[in-house]
Amino acid sequence: MAEHLSADKDTEQWALELLALGDEEKMTPKQVAILQAAVDVFAEKGYAGAATSEIAQKAGVAEGTIFRYYKTKKDLLLSIVGPTMSRLLAPFVMRNFGNLLDGSFDSYEDFLRSLIRNRLEFARKNFKILQILIQEIPFHPKLREQFMEDIMSKVFERVTAQVDHFKQKGEIIDVPAPTVIRFTASSIIGYIMTRLLLQPDKDWNDEEEIGLLIRFIMHGIAADPGNRGV
Amino acid sequence: MAEHLSADKDTEQWALELLALGDEEKMTPKQVAILQAAVDVFAEKGYAGAATSEIAQKAGVAEGTIFRYYKTKKDLLLSIVGPTMSRLLAPFVMRNFGNLLDGSFDSYEDFLRSLIRNRLEFARKNFKILQILIQEIPFHPKLREQFMEDIMSKVFERVTAQVDHFKQKGEIIDVPAPTVIRFTASSIIGYIMTRLLLQPDKDWNDEEEIGLLIRFIMHGIAADPGNRGV
Amino acid sequence: MAEHLSADKDTEQWALELLALGDEEKMTPKQVAILQAAVDVFAEKGYAGAATSEIAQKAGVAEGTIFRYYKTKKDLLLSIVGPTMSRLLAPFVMRNFGNLLDGSFDSYEDFLRSLIRNRLEFARKNFKILQILIQEIPFHPKLREQFMEDIMSKVFERVTAQVDHFKQKGEIIDVPAPTVIRFTASSIIGYIMTRLLLQPDKDWNDEEEIGLLIRFIMHGIAADPGNRGV
Amino acid sequence: MAEHLSADKDTEQWALELLALGDEEKMTPKQVAILQAAVDVFAEKGYAGAATSEIAQKAGVAEGTIFRYYKTKKDLLLSIVGPTMSRLLAPFVMRNFGNLLDGSFDSYEDFLRSLIRNRLEFARKNFKILQILIQEIPFHPKLREQFMEDIMSKVFERVTAQVDHFKQKGEIIDVPAPTVIRFTASSIIGYIMTRLLLQPDKDWNDEEEIGLLIRFIMHGIAADPGNRGV
DNA sequence: CATGAATGAGACTTCATTCAT
DNA sequence: TATGAATGAAGTCTCATTCAT
Numbered sequence: 001m002a003e004h005l006s007a008d009k010d011t012e013q014w015a016l017e018l019l020a021l022g023d024e025e026k027m028t029p030k031q032v033a034i035l036q037a038a039v040d041v042f043a044e045k046g047y048a049g050a051a052t053s054e055i056a057q058k059a060g061v062a063e064g065t066i067f068r069y070y071k072t073k074k075d076l077l078l079s080i081v082g083p084t085m086s087r088l089l090a091p092f093v094m095r096n097f098g099n100l101l102d103g104s105f106d107s108y109e110d111f112l113r114s115l116i117r118n119r120l121e122f123a124r125k126n127f128k129i130l131q132i133l134i135q136e137i138p139f140h141p142k143l144r145e146q147f148m149e150d151i152m153s154k155v156f157e158r159v160t161a162q163v164d165h166f167k168q169k170g171e172i173i174d175v176p177a178p179t180v181i182r183f184t185a186s187s188i189i190g191y192i193m194t195r196l197l198l199q200p201d202k203d204w205n206d207e208e209e210i211g212l213l214i215r216f217i218m219h220g221i222a223a224d225p226g227n228r229g230v
Numbered sequence: 231m232a233e234h235l236s237a238d239k240d241t242e243q244w245a246l247e248l249l250a251l252g253d254e255e256k257m258t259p260k261q262v263a264i265l266q267a268a269v270d271v272f273a274e275k276g277y278a279g280a281a282t283s284e285i286a287q288k289a290g291v292a293e294g295t296i297f298r299y300y301k302t303k304k305d306l307l308l309s310i311v312g313p314t315m316s317r318l319l320a321p322f323v324m325r326n327f328g329n330l331l332d333g334s335f336d337s338y339e340d341f342l343r344s345l346i347r348n349r350l351e352f353a354r355k356n357f358k359i360l361q362i363l364i365q366e367i368p369f370h371p372k373l374r375e376q377f378m379e380d381i382m383s384k385v386f387e388r389v390t391a392q393v394d395h396f397k398q399k400g401e402i403i404d405v406p407a408p409t410v411i412r413f414t415a416s417s418i419i420g421y422i423m424t425r426l427l428l429q430p431d432k433d434w435n436d437e438e439e440i441g442l443l444i445r446f447i448m449h450g451i452a453a454d455p456g457n458r459g460v
Numbered sequence: 461m462a463e464h465l466s467a468d469k470d471t472e473q474w475a476l477e478l479l480a481l482g483d484e485e486k487m488t489p490k491q492v493a494i495l496q497a498a499v500d501v502f503a504e505k506g507y508a509g510a511a512t513s514e515i516a517q518k519a520g521v522a523e524g525t526i527f528r529y530y531k532t533k534k535d536l537l538l539s540i541v542g543p544t545m546s547r548l549l550a551p552f553v554m555r556n557f558g559n560l561l562d563g564s565f566d567s568y569e570d571f572l573r574s575l576i577r578n579r580l581e582f583a584r585k586n587f588k589i590l591q592i593l594i595q596e597i598p599f600h601p602k603l604r605e606q607f608m609e610d611i612m613s614k615v616f617e618r619v620t621a622q623v624d625h626f627k628q629k630g631e632i633i634d635v636p637a638p639t640v641i642r643f644t645a646s647s648i649i650g651y652i653m654t655r656l657l658l659q660p661d662k663d664w665n666d667e668e669e670i671g672l673l674i675r676f677i678m679h680g681i682a683a684d685p686g687n688r689g690v
Numbered sequence: 691m692a693e694h695l696s697a698d699k700d701t702e703q704w705a706l707e708l709l710a711l712g713d714e715e716k717m718t719p720k721q722v723a724i725l726q727a728a729v730d731v732f733a734e735k736g737y738a739g740a741a742t743s744e745i746a747q748k749a750g751v752a753e754g755t756i757f758r759y760y761k762t763k764k765d766l767l768l769s770i771v772g773p774t775m776s777r778l779l780a781p782f783v784m785r786n787f788g789n790l791l792d793g794s795f796d797s798y799e800d801f802l803r804s805l806i807r808n809r810l811e812f813a814r815k816n817f818k819i820l821q822i823l824i825q826e827i828p829f830h831p832k833l834r835e836q837f838m839e840d841i842m843s844k845v846f847e848r849v850t851a852q853v854d855h856f857k858q859k860g861e862i863i864d865v866p867a868p869t870v871i872r873f874t875a876s877s878i879i880g881y882i883m884t885r886l887l888l889q890p891d892k893d894w895n896d897e898e899e900i901g902l903l904i905r906f907i908m909h910g911i912a913a914d915p916g917n918r919g920v
Numbered sequence: 921c922a923t924g925a926a927t928g929a930g931a932c933t934t935c936a937t938t939c940a941t
Numbered sequence: 942t943a944t945g946a947a948t949g950a951a952g953t954c955t956c957a958t959t960c961a962t
Contacts, residue, residue, distance in 0.1 A: 646880020
């Protein structure tokens with residue numbers, strides 16, 4: 001599926017984000033099974049609707065075993081979504097992000113292409129966990145705070161720098177960066193959600209779609225480039 | 231807040247969507263109280279995390295009273311989100327929607343402006359219920375089916391007609407309608423969610439923002455209208 | 461058993477201490493059953509060793525019913541021992557306690573006799589609850605604090621006044637009141653515990669025993685009244 | 691603290707009571723650690739409220755190790771309180787106890803002084819275990835039987851002999867021995883509990899207090915030695 | 921001997937639902 | 942119609958005990 005995605009180059013550009021995942025190797029097989037089962041059940045039923053007994057059963061483990069590894073059910077949730085939140089943020093805090101001196105990105109379009117490829121791949125790999133994250137953020141203050149303060153603010157700061165840079169270069173219209181970002185993010189998220197959630201079974205040509213997506217973000221859907229008044 | 235939104239004209243254009251709401255008048259005060267309390271609690275805690283006892287308490291009725299009106303807790307949920315789903319669809323199925331012969335919309339931009347104003351107003355009025363709807367759709371097959379088959383497909387069909395019309399008029403780029411719709415919807419939903427969910431307290435100038443939003447949808451964020459290759 | 465105890469006069473002297481018990485009449489039969497069953501099981505197994513399921517079974521009630529009346533198991537414990545603690549204290553805070561102007565007690569011996577009769581009767585009626593109280597005080601800080609600060613300090617204060625009064629009258633040896641009280645209390649508690657706990661089935665003649673007890677407290681066990689040096 | 695207690699002479703008189711303790715030397719360090727940790731945790735939380743896992747952690751051993759030495763948790767409890775119960779009894783069954791022919795005790799007062807000093811010292815050294823013993827006796831039939839039948843009856847028998855002896859010598863009032871013993875024991879236990887449990891931090895002068903205690907036991911608290919009628 | 925991962929019975933507690941009043 | 946006491950199934954979590962290493 002979507003082998004068009006040559007994530008290799010991008011992976012270099014964004015660097016490894018597997019830090020948080022490294023711990024998984026220190027886990028016992030049972031713990032891994034619990035984690036995977038929990039992801040499945042949380043995604044299917046939601047946190048509040050998921051029973052630890054079902055998780056245990058799916059993991060092939062006694063219910064008590066879950067609580068040897070995770071003090072509470074909420075602990076289990078946090079140890080699933082917490083690391084993924086960090087890795088969601090990871091590429092935005094890489095040192096070489098936006099290091100324009102080395103010519104990383106020649107244009108906002110290049111930046112977008114790299115960003116979309118990379119985060120689409122990430123979303124594909126962490127689909128269920130992201131689903132859980134989105135579902136549960138409203139109901140867990142700690143999660144919400146971490147997401148808003150640690151993640152969003154950092155991402156926003158970094159992307160703002162990029163936008164401002166290309167605004168100065170004259171590539172982007174002179175509109176407040178937050179508005180540009182909102183528009184860009186909406187479009188990308190809309191694509192990723194359609195791609196993975198609404199129509200996952202459609203035969204997607206990702207490279208082509210990403211091309212269209214970038215074209216849309218940059219130039220909109222109007223046939224006539226003129227008459228751009230508000 | 232946002233008095234700029236002269237919803238009057240739009241309301242006429244889209245017509246009343248109070249169909250499902252008419253029932254409310256046949257409700258006893260207790261039933262109304264139950265419904266309102268349920269909306270509050272469901273929105274705050276999620277369906278699975280909400281206790282009927284809390285709903286009863288907030289509604290000022292006995293626990294048993296809830297089950298006089300709604301056979302089960304899930305019934306209560308469906309009585310809340312079901313009608314709102316219909317009303318979400320309502321404007322798209324009005325007879326005069328897309329009746330372009332009477333010159334309803336001179337341009338795609340006009341259509342967008344009317345759509346955005348109208349649905350933003352709707353989202354504002356039904357904020358909590360929409361929140362509940364979005365949260366619970368993944369966990370209730372019936373809800374999901376109704377949403378995907380009854381709502382989305384209908385909306386899609388009607389909007390596709392509009393898009394095709396303006397494509398033929400040469401206003402819109404020659405790209406498959408679903409793609410155009412996805413772009414458009416993403417942008418609009420992104421704006422509405424930012425407006426109501428992420429930054430509800432910001433001092434928004436809706437008319438201005440809607441103008442920007444339409445400008446984005448039509449022409450993107452590039453400063454240079456040329457060089458539109460993919 | 462022990463009909464010798466003419467508690468009537470004493471009851472007048474100490475006044476009613478049934479205040480806290482009055483609430484019991486407002487209880488549903490199930491709640492009373494739960495309370496009684498809890499007293500039995502707590503007394504037999506200890507708080508930590510008692511299962512709410514057993515209490516429910518003994519009360520002829522569903523386990524969930526317990527938690528309609530008492531939020532937690534600990535709540536159930538406290539609602540049992542709390543009121544009894546207050547009533548344990550009650551006679552010591554009566555206004556007429558130690559009101560020597562009306563000639564309540566002509567001598568320390570009279571005071572002791574009244575006190576012993578009254579508290580023995582109280583202990584008999586609340587035997588199991590006192591047992592629970594004593595068992596659980598070490599393990600529940602709140603209980604301990606309430607007991608030490610609210611109960612003991614008040615009792616101590618009142619009894620000290622009595623002791624000092626009779627010391628001034630020359631009835632009691634000139635030794636610090638706390639020491640006198642410790643000696644008196646030890647003797648009385650020792651009697652009550654032997655009477656109710658160690659040898660409850662013995663055929664006791666309470667009036668006679670109380671006479672001996674007072675004689676012992678006042679004059680000890682020496683045959684020879686002389687040679688009283690320390 | 692309380693260096694006044696020259697326990698040396700008494701220790702000789704009552705002889706070593708380390709019988710049961712001798713086993714400790716055959717224990718592995720881990721076993722000793724387990725025992726000490728168990729004493730701490732049982733005393734703090736009670737038997738039913740104590741977790742073997744906490745004991746293991748405090749002892750610095752694995753949970754499983756406890757069960758190598760003690761088949762069950764109850765076994766562990768009995769291994770702690772059993773020997774201490776025997777040692778509580780020990781001085782009363784020494785051959786030279788009450789061997790009045792060798793002039794061990796010239797008077798009941800001497801006997802009391804020796805007894806109090808000795809058992810106070812014992813209680814101090816075995817404070818926590820005695821606490822556990824008292825707490826758990828009501829809930830463990832085996833423990834209760836052993837205590838009542840093996841310990842109390844033996845102690846009672848021996849002390850009765852002493853009391854009868856001094857009664858014959860005319861030192862003690864002519865009252866049934868059990869009653870005399872109850873008075874005496876209550877006073878002593880009351881002192882020891884106040885000393886170690888209720889006010890352990892007070893600056894006690896034990897020799898002085900023991901003098902007062904004996905004086906109380908022998909002559910009571912009345913200022914006037916006359917008028918000793920019942 | 922010692923470990924500690926794993927168990928599973930059973931603890932406390934919640935809550936949707938019923939029903940006599 | 943409305944109540945709310947009562948239920949009992951199911952949920953989360955604890956812990957004494959076992960056993961392969």
